[in-house]
Amino acid sequence: MITQNGIPQIDTVPKGIARPFWSVMIPTYNCAAYLQQTLESVLDQDIGPEQMQIEVVDDCSTKDDPEAVVNTIGRGRVSFYRQPRNVGATANFNSCIKRSIGHVVHILHGDDYILPSFYERLRQPFIGDDGIGAAFCRHVYVDDFDKYLYTSRLERDECGVLADWVEQIATSQRIQFPSIVVRRSVYESIGGFSMELVHAADWEMWRRIATYYPVWFEPQPLACYRLHTASDTSRLVTTGRNIADIRKSIAIAQQHLENRMPRRSAREISRQAREHYAYYALRTAENALSRSDWITALAQSKEALKCSASRRVLRNTCTLYVRHLLNFARNRAYQSTK
The missing domain is CATH 1.20.58 (Methane Monooxygenase Hydroxylase; Chain G, domain 1)
Incomplete structure (x- = not known):
């Protein structure tokens, strides 16, 4: 169901389903050349299916075969879902949320990747604190050839909840997808990504989360966001x-x-x-x-x-x-x- 401003409702996970802590959801579209690196960065930190769901959600790629990469690298550990038709990036993000069953959701683009200790460090704020809505770390911008370009800003010197964060994130985009994890119940409460947006759907979501929930910051750069010259x-x-x-x-x-x-x-x-x-x-x-x-x-x-x-x-x-x-x-x- 689509609510005001094209924001879809996110239903709760059906009762009786065993729920892992993490849902690592990997949206892809014509980026299979980078998918191996993405999957390997996650599998290197795999803590088992009881604690981590890993799934690739493909938006009906036309130029490559992400399922073949999943079968080769995932070896049965990574599940694969292909959209019956191309639905667009924002709708595919929402499919990732809807298909997730974990308590905390990480949407990791199929051409981005994470660095060692990402899940270990970003798990900590959710343990024993039901109020935290999301947590994110600094991220490194890389090019098509994995050359480090620059690192996102240091929001605070030590890890912890960001004070007055909504006023800061509401004036400029400071978070990229691979660096942030969100409690699934937050999506269930405030909805998914607005279908009225394309380029700024993620920024609108990070502002919406910050408006209603505390957000935790990890100062270590633990994620890599890829900048493409020929991107959407x-x-x-x-x-x-x-x-x-x-x-x-x-x-x-x-x-x-x-x-x-x-x-x-x-x-x-x-x-x-x-x-x-x-x-x-x-x-x-x-x-x-x-x-x-x-x-x-x-x-x-x-x-x-x-x-x-x-x-x-x-x-x-x-x-x-x-x-x-x-x-x-x-x-x-x-x-x-x-």
């Missing part, structure tokens, strides 16, 4: 849809924030988030202009102004294009003198 995100950037999706997610998040704080405070947080992503879009536009990619630059600039029409954003937008037009004119003049 890259295609969304060209059209500006990534920023449009972010704006929509901010509006959805504000509705939940208003349930937990004064409306004025919720609106101010949303304003800060829109301002942040206006500048993010302008930086993307500037990078596009440096490659003479005017289509992407114009799409990102347009979405930046939809996020915020503050004086600073307007000034920076004008400055960006004036500077690049002047550079273009200088280059043309230089070429004509040759």
Whole structure:
């Protein structure tokens, strides 16, 4: 059942089913080339089927055979489910939740992976504390060839519950899928990923969780998130849809924030988030202009102004294009003198 804002209801696990502590759910779509590494990183920390469900949920891949990888690497330990048709990333995430039976759910993309001690470290906050809704660690960004690019920010020096976390996560995305685990009962309470979102469905979920539950932070970087040059995100950037999706997610998040704080405070947080992503879009536009990619630059600039029409954003937008037009004119003049 789909509720308000395209958020599906998550039913409880049927009674009588033996429940492990972990459900490691691995969504895939045309990423079998990386799946072996993903599975091996999980199986290296396998604590047995009584404590850990491991399942690959494939969104009807068309370019490779993830089931063959599962059969070879999983050797019967990893279950496999293929969607009868391509349902899209967000719906596949929700299928992962619905198919999970563990008390704590880890959605690990089929091209990401975890580092040693991930499950050991992130199990600790849930032991003896029923109030913790989710826990996450720092993550490392890697490229297609596993080169470490950079590490996510240190939210606090020691592990523990993050104070005022909702105000921080509500203004900018700071969590990636491989680094976070969520109590299944939280999904049952607040619903799954919004079907109205694509690029920002995960960020909206992390904000929703933080609005209603305490969130634990582990300072060690224990997960790796892969950045692809030719990803769905890259295609969304060209059209500006990534920023449009972010704006929509901010509006959805504000509705939940208003349930937990004064409306004025919720609106101010949303304003800060829109301002942040206006500048993010302008930086993307500037990078596009440096490659003479005017289509992407114009799409990102347009979405930046939809996020915020503050004086600073307007000034920076004008400055960006004036500077690049002047550079273009200088280059043309230089070429004509040759």
